[in-house]
Amino acid sequence: MLLERVYDDDLAQAGYLIGCQARGEALVVDPRRDIGEYLDLARRHGMRIVAVTETHIHADYLSGTRELAAATGATAYVSGEGGEDWQYGFDAERLMDGDTVTVGNITVRARHTPGHTPEHLSFLITDGAFSDRPGYLLSGDFVFAGDIGRPDLLDEAAGGEDTRFEGARHLFASLRDTFLALPDHVQVLPGHGAGSACGKALGALPATTVGYERLNAWWGPYLRDDDEKGFVDELLDGQPDAHAYFARMKRQNREGPQILGPLAPLPELANAAIGSALEEDRIVFVDTRPHTEVHRGTVAGALNVPGPAKAASFGAWAHDPETETRPLVLLAPDGDTAGEVRDHLLRVGIDRVTGYTTGLEGLPTTVPAVIAPAQLEDYGAALVLDVRNRTEHAAGHIPGSGQLSAGRVLWHLDELPDDGPVVTYCQAGARNSVAASALRRAGYDVVELDGSYTGWTAWKQGRDTRP
16 A cells, blocks of 8 residues: 655645555545646556545635546545535535445545534545555544644634534544544544644644554543543633634635646746736736845735745735735746745635746835834834734733734724724734735735834843843
8 A cells, every 4th residue: 555645834734645556546635726746646656546535624725626536537525424514515426424435455434523524524544455454544634643623613714603612522522432442553644734723732743643642632631531521621722813714715615616727837927017017906916035025125015925835824814816806926036936836826726826027127116114123112003913823912912912813814904993004013024024915905004013023022121131
């Protein structure tokens, strides 16, 4: 059996290719939408992708199940569990608890593990060439290394009301009745790693085991004591902010993401044509450089989406393709980088990227407004806004500052003042630049705090220790 993990550091997301070498057939679980890596992996191992599936209706990225099935002719499988309200809206084979998919001598058995979402499936993998018992569990967003999936996203991102309590109780039952019923040796391969917003304390390890989690996970004592209430209380306490774009991902993944097909390389555009399009307000200009370079000058009205490493995350915070339909033009050092940024943006449903340029020559530029920490007290800001996560804000913040995370600010403009400058900060400046550029484009007078919270705390310590 071949088992390959395909990991996206941007969204801290893992998909898996499972192949039978004897038959040259493979199954892909939880693919992202830019499918090139799965196709390359199958070719490298001389395999044909015959099946593709996913553990649940994802909230943090756009699924590649339909895209990969269309490209390969593979059969698509999705969950049929969860009740009427959680059925997929596109054609695919439905899997119920206990159903199996066979790929050569490999058996993939679906287990219904609700809690993170009502329809969630985990997949038990048996390598029939080696054993007649399962040795691996692809746990999706059910069990992570050191944590479990959060049950509050339906409230936070899908319009639910107090569904988190029922979800938490379902997670307790799924752990008790399904996960802990497995042998300790079963290897657990989760759908996310550290950095994902799908849990509050995800470990960075790529895998764990049932036995290790049974003994060491924070939830273990609650299950041993059959303490459902204590489990629910601790699970729901301190969950991080859910990014606002999660609601769009839920809708699109349930309905079925648009199939893109093969994409041509992005063209390099002439700055004269870009300048005309900017003057006529026909495009959105996206500066993919780090915030330190953007602060030396960028196109007026540009979004800052540093990339390609975190372009999916940052892009989904700064741009809503449902309300902003104008195409995007990227500032990138070369065509390969521009193509990588486009691939990352496709993962969060930002599809309308039409080209790139490598420089700002001849374009209308501006220098973003920045304020030093020493100037803040006397500046007269209408609002000092912390765009970090609420847990970061609770751990320490600038006195008097409000909190609205960078992944939510564009969708909560009603919480901002109508007049006067807004001074924004994050921890070190990158998230702040993304949020500030989105707010400026929305018409707000935004001033970034130089050095953000790290710079402010260093200034304060220096001031407080002066004789």
